[in-house]
Amino acid sequence: MRLAHNPKAFSELPKPTTEAPLRILMSACMMGQGCGVDGTDYGMGGALSWLKANNRVHIVHFCPEAHSMGIPRTMPDLHGGDGRDFWKGQAKVLDESGAELSEQMAEGAKAMLAFAKEQRVQLCVLTDMSAACGTQVIADGCRFDQPRAYRKGMGVAAAALSAAGFLVLAQRDHKSLGRLRAMIEPGFLAPEGLLDHHAHPWVVENLGYSDVHFG
Ligand code: SF4
Numbered sequence: 001m002r003l004a005h006n007p008k009a010f011s012e013l014p015k016p017t018t019e020a021p022l023r024i025l026m027s028a029c030m031m032g033q034g035c036g037v038d039g040t041d042y043g044m045g046g047a048l049s050w051l052k053a054n055n056r057v058h059i060v061h062f063c064p065e066a067h068s069m070g071i072p073r074t075m076p077d078l079h080g081g082d083g084r085d086f087w088k089g090q091a092k093v094l095d096e097s098g099a100e101l102s103e104q105m106a107e108g109a110k111a112m113l114a115f116a117k118e119q120r121v122q123l124c125v126l127t128d129m130s131a132a133c134g135t136q137v138i139a140d141g142c143r144f145d146q147p148r149a150y151r152k153g154m155g156v157a158a159a160a161l162s163a164a165g166f167l168v169l170a171q172r173d174h175k176s177l178g179r180l181r182a183m184i185e186p187g188f189l190a191p192e193g194l195l196d197h198h199a200h201p202w203v204v205e206n207l208g209y210s211d212v213h214f215g
Contacts, residue, residue, distance in 0.1 A: 004123060004167035005196050010179050013122055016056040022184065024051075025116050025161075027127040028063035030171060035063035039071050044127055047171050051125070056184040060119045064108030064132045064157040069101065076101045077139045078131045082153025083109075087163065093131060093156065096144050108132060109157035116166055123180070124161050128170035128197055132157040135170040136198040137207065152198070152207040172197035 004010070016022035028035045031052070032045030052059060065076060074095035081091030086102070093105040109132065116124065126133040134155035141149055154162060162168050169176050178190025198209040 004169040005173065005176050005198070007179060009167055010176075010183060013183070016184050018055050021056050021058040023120055023122045024057050024059045025112075025119065025121040025124045025166075026059050026061045027125070027130070027133045028061040028066070030125070030127055031059065031061040033061065033063060033066075035066040035071060037065070037071075037073050037075050042127070044171070048125065048177070050181060050185070051177070054184050060115070060121070062112045062115050064112040065105070065130075066108075067111045068104040068108035074099065074101070075143065076105055076131045077142050078151075078153075078155070079141050082138060082151060083131075083134075083156040083159030084154060084163070086156050087159055094142070096142050105132060105156045109160040112157045113160045113164055113166075116161055117164075121166060124158070124166050124168045125177075126155075126158055126168055126170055128172050131155050134158060135162075135168050135173075136196075136209070137203060150207060152203075152209055170197050172200075175199070 029041045029044040030047050032041050034040055036042045076093045076095055078091050079094050085091035093101045095101055126135055128134050128137055131138055132155045135158045137150055138153055138155055140151035158168050173196040174194040175196045178194045181188050182190055203209055
C-alpha cells in the first residue's frame, strides 16, 4: 500500500511543470460528472477548484461504479470490512435492499485501475466515504441505516489503486493537499494546522486512527 499522506511521497514525485504536469486521477463526481447513484455529482463538482484550474496538473477522471453499474443505480456499501478486506474475500458489497453487488464493484475497480495505468497517473484524488473511492473513512454497512455507522478503511477501487502502488488521497486531506498546492502554485504557503481526514478530531475519536498516522 502506498500512502500519499507521507511528506516523503510528495518529495519523490517529479516537480510538476506546465510542460510536464502532474498526472492526477480524480473521482469523476469531483469533476462535476453526474455519475452518482442518482445521476448527480453529489455536489462535489465545486471541490478543489484551485487544483482543477492549475496548469501544472493534468487531470483525468473515472467513476468505477457508473462504469460497471450505470446511472442511476442502487447504493453499494461494504459489509464486513473495508476495500482491502474485500479483495481478501473477507467483505462484500450489498445495496440497500440486500442485493449483492460485489462482482460489479470489483469490475468497476479493475477498470479504474486499468485506466490509471493507461493514463500513467502519479496521484489519485478520490471522494472519501464512498464504498468505491473512499480512502480513510467509509460507511460500515448500509449508509441508510440509522444511526449511520462508519468504519476506517478504504473503498474497493481505492484499495485496488493503493495495492497497485498508486498514491491515493481524499478531498478532505487538507494537509496533504496543502503540500500538493505548494508544489504546483509558486508562492503558495500552506497555512499551519491543516489536518488530513484521518487526523480530524471526530475521526480520531470515533474510528481509532492515531492523530498522525494513517492505517
Ligand atoms: S464511485 Fe467514486 S466517482 Fe463514482 S460517484 Fe461514487 S465517489 Fe464519485
